[in-house]
Amino acid sequence: MIKVHSLTKIYSNGKGIREVNFNVKEGEVFGFLGPNGAGKTTTLRHLMGFVNPSSGKATINGLDCRRDAAQIQQKLGYVPGEIAFYDNMTGNQFLKFIDELRGRHDNERRNQLITRFELEPGRIIRKMSKGMKQKVGLIAAFMHDPAVILLDEPTSGLDPLMQKRFIELILEERDRGKTILMSSHLFDEVDHTCERVGIIREGEIVAVENINALKGKLPKSFIVTFGQIGDMKVMQNSGLVYKETGPMRVEININEDYDNMLRTLSQCHVIHMDSPPQTLEQIFMGFYGKEGNK
Numbered sequence: 001m002i003k004v005h006s007l008t009k010i011y012s013n014g015k016g017i018r019e020v021n022f023n024v025k026e027g028e029v030f031g032f033l034g035p036n037g038a039g040k041t042t043t044l045r046h047l048m049g050f051v052n053p054s055s056g057k058a059t060i061n062g063l064d065c066r067r068d069a070a071q072i073q074q075k076l077g078y079v080p081g082e083i084a085f086y087d088n089m090t091g092n093q094f095l096k097f098i099d100e101l102r103g104r105h106d107n108e109r110r111n112q113l114i115t116r117f118e119l120e121p122g123r124i125i126r127k128m129s130k131g132m133k134q135k136v137g138l139i140a141a142f143m144h145d146p147a148v149i150l151l152d153e154p155t156s157g158l159d160p161l162m163q164k165r166f167i168e169l170i171l172e173e174r175d176r177g178k179t180i181l182m183s184s185h186l187f188d189e190v191d192h193t194c195e196r197v198g199i200i201r202e203g204e205i206v207a208v209e210n211i212n213a214l215k216g217k218l219p220k221s222f223i224v225t226f227g228q229i230g231d232m233k234v235m236q237n238s239g240l241v242y243k244e245t246g247p248m249r250v251e252i253n254i255n256e257d258y259d260n261m262l263r264t265l266s267q268c269h270v271i272h273m274d275s276p277p278q279t280l281e282q283i284f285m286g287f288y289g290k291e292g293n294k
């Protein structure tokens, strides 16, 4: 459904994206992961047809993203990284205005989304917080029930409850056959929603992977607190890679050795266990070794 072929955009300062290639299948939720400045927004802006590529091209449903932008955008939902609104409108006035631009008069879905995201639609946008504005942007992107949805860091500014509602919405839309491309710099966010991810770094795609295959390759750490002195002896004899991070507390780092960790911990009295979320830098280190180099 979405095809990106050797897409290259070099800005006058030498930054941008180089030879970006990936495809998103119809009905797939695809995660586009990368640290700040990696090239996610630049790629999404090409898909929206806002920018002329230096070379290469992108298509959506066979249509050229630059040449056929107007036609594509009728069936597309887009949440930009930085949302610009008509600040003096209320949320409701803005959403109605967008619906009218799209030639739509059905407000049922819009109202459902307003309820779902607990938006106060009568508030002036200028007086809204970042999270509230983000909700307006999300509702505007989904309310015309588009077949393809492009989301640039969609949960930025949302509190954990709204992030959860957002994830539920994405999973429902996926089940309804929608094609979704979602950029993020947080692994956990794409982990909840995406089947495959493309990882971009310094303007280049470094991997396109099934999310479960990717997770299997990543080192993972577990912070475990023990309840008995003898537990530390069990750890010493386990062969696991770990370091002591406090009294009766260890951080265990494992690659694929889950079996050994589970066997070892089953002999101990574990009183607390946690696994901190992985940052993208840890993921790159997992992929490319200590320096994160290819």
Ligand SMILES: Nc1ncnc2c1ncn2[C@@H]1O[C@H](COP(=O)(O)OP(=O)(O)OP(=O)(O)O)[C@@H](O)[C@H]1O
Binding pocket: 011, 012, 013, 015, 016, 017, 034, 035, 036, 037, 038, 039, 040, 041, 042, 043, 081, 185
């Ligand atoms: N209009 C522009 N002119 C010059 N350089 C630009 C322009 N737009 C983006 N860049 C540069 O291109 C690179 C990619 O930027 P981009 O905004 O696509 O990254 P990103 O992955 O979306 O980052 P973030 O997570 O910070 O939004 C960066 O080095 C950025 O500074």
